Amino acid sequence: xxxxxxxxxxxxxxxxxxxxxxxxxxxxxxxxxxxxxxxxxxxxxxxxxxxxxxxxxxxxxxxxxxxxxxxxxxxxxxxxxxxxxxxxxxxxxxxxxxxxxxxxxxxxxxxxxxxxxxxxxxxxxxxxxxxxxxxxxxxxxxxxxxxxxxxxxxxxxxxxxxxxxxxxxxxxxxxxxxxxxxxxxxxxxxxxxxxxxxxxxxxxxxxxxxxxxxxxxxxxxxxxxxxxxxxxxxxxxxxxxxxxxxxxxxxxxxxxxxxxxxxxxxxxxxxxxxxxxxxxxxxxxxxxxxxxxxxxxxxxxxxxxxxxxxxxxxxxxxxxxxxxxxxxxxxxxxxxxxxxxxxxxxxxxxxxxxxxxxxxxxxxxxxxxxxxxxxxxxxxxxxxxxxxxxxxxxxxxxxxxxxxxxxxxxxxxxxxxxxxx
Numbered sequence: 001x002x003x004x005x006x007x008x009x010x011x012x013x014x015x016x017x018x019x020x021x022x023x024x025x026x027x028x029x030x031x032x033x034x035x036x037x038x039x040x041x042x043x044x045x046x047x048x049x050x051x052x053x054x055x056x057x058x059x060x061x062x063x064x065x066x067x068x069x070x071x072x073x074x075x076x077x078x079x080x081x082x083x084x085x086x087x088x089x090x091x092x093x094x095x096x097x098x099x100x101x102x103x104x105x106x107x108x109x110x111x112x113x114x115x116x117x118x119x120x121x122x123x124x125x126x127x128x129x130x131x132x133x134x135x136x137x138x139x140x141x142x143x144x145x146x147x148x149x150x151x152x153x154x155x156x157x158x159x160x161x162x163x164x165x166x167x168x169x170x171x172x173x174x175x176x177x178x179x180x181x182x183x184x185x186x187x188x189x190x191x192x193x194x195x196x197x198x199x200x201x202x203x204x205x206x207x208x209x210x211x212x213x214x215x216x217x218x219x220x221x222x223x224x225x226x227x228x229x230x231x232x233x234x235x236x237x238x239x240x241x242x243x244x245x246x247x248x249x250x251x252x253x254x255x256x257x258x259x260x261x262x263x264x265x266x267x268x269x270x271x272x273x274x275x276x277x278x279x280x281x282x283x284x285x286x287x288x289x290x291x292x293x294x295x296x297x298x299x300x301x302x303x304x305x306x307x308x309x310x311x312x313x314x315x316x317x318x319x320x321x322x323x324x325x326x327x328x329x330x331x332x333x334x335x336x337x338x339x340x341x342x343x344x345x346x347x348x349x350x351x352x353x354x355x356x357x358x359x360x361x362x363x364x365x366x367x368x369x370x371x372x373x374x375x376x377x378x379x380x381x382x383x384x385x386x387x388x389x390x391x392x393x394x395x396x397x398x399x400x401x402x403x404x405x406x407x408x409x410x411x412x413x414x415x416x417x418x419x420x421x
Contacts, residue, residue: 074101
């Protein structure tokens with residue numbers, strides 16, 4: 001019997017490729033295999049617990065019975081705390097009517113797309129990038145992909161965007177970028193901002209404006225000399241055209257706590273609030289109260305960021321150094337020096353090589369399978385983020401990485417590579 005016909009969206013929506021990969025990994029672990037699982041853009045809470053002070057505030061909020069529906073835009077105390085946090089840490093000036101609270105970044109991205117993009121509207125986004133292809137599909141928009149290059153650290157450039165900007169409704173970018181952990185250079189983001197402002201100033205009052213969706217959920221996690229830049233600080237006119245996606249999920253290893261915020265023009269924030277109120281994707285009342293109090297604890301925040309960033313950076317740097325060592329020994333691997341977030345961009349260039357049984361790794365999918373089966377390493381291919389199926393680049397996440405396993409993982413990889421000819 002054939003399946004019942006459902007909506008066009010349901011029939012054509014592609015499930016998460018990362019979730020599908022995760023199911024394969026879980027089955028292998030269930031069968032007793034040791035797997036170094038670096039696929040998850042999340043944190044092992046036994047390795048990276050949330051800040052103790054935040055946990056205390058959450059527990060206290062529940063004991064105080066903060067369990068009712070929150071306001072549609074988030075409690076005032078949290079919006080005020082977010083405004084203060086942004087002003088002090090990023091130099092951004094937003095009032096409480098320009099801030100929307102939701103259950104993490106995802107509903108904010110969804111509501112931004114729904115508020116801006118109509119069927120057939122052009123949406124420009126880079127690949128690799130997280131989920132933009134799915135959000136465009138939700139809205140039946142026109143996909144305008146920018147296939148980003150290694151020499152630009154996989155970030156889009158103004159030169160690549162410019163030919164597509166006429167008639168576009170939205171440019172969706174992320175910095176630091178998921179999946180690469182790379183960031184915009186100041187000059188490049190400035191040039192993109194200038195493009196957006198010039199394009200909007202050329203449009204008539206009756207034309208829809210071009211907005212920039214700027215996902216900066218990882219902005220607090222930068223390493224070394226890396227500096228995070230944002231559109232509004234670089235070009236104040238961008239405040240009329242920028243929708244920020246932000247929150248606590250990655251800054252405080254609090255992915256399951258579900259508190260995110262968006263900043264943007266008040267008229268757009270109001271429309272996003274209305275959409276979110278129908279979806280019901282509010283951050284829980286207790287967590288909102290807790291985060292409102294925690295964001296004002298300056299000394300605790302400073303202590304957290306120093307130690308948390310150091311722990312993430314150590315993992316990224318050690319794995320990066322290991323890949324560079326393997327590369328120097330003649331193996332076909334590489335990595336981009338870590339800049340930010342919890343991700344390392346790695347290259348595994350093995351297509352065409354022969355295994356011990358003389359079978360050829362004919363495709364990149366075969367390479368991914370070989371690394372999983374032989375090296376016991378699970379990483380996410382860039383094609384899961386919209387890149388070409390033949391891309392030999394991968395996302396390696398350290399959110400669940402134990403430092404004591406790094407050396408043995410690298411040895412396992414070396415042994416697997418050495419078996420190929």
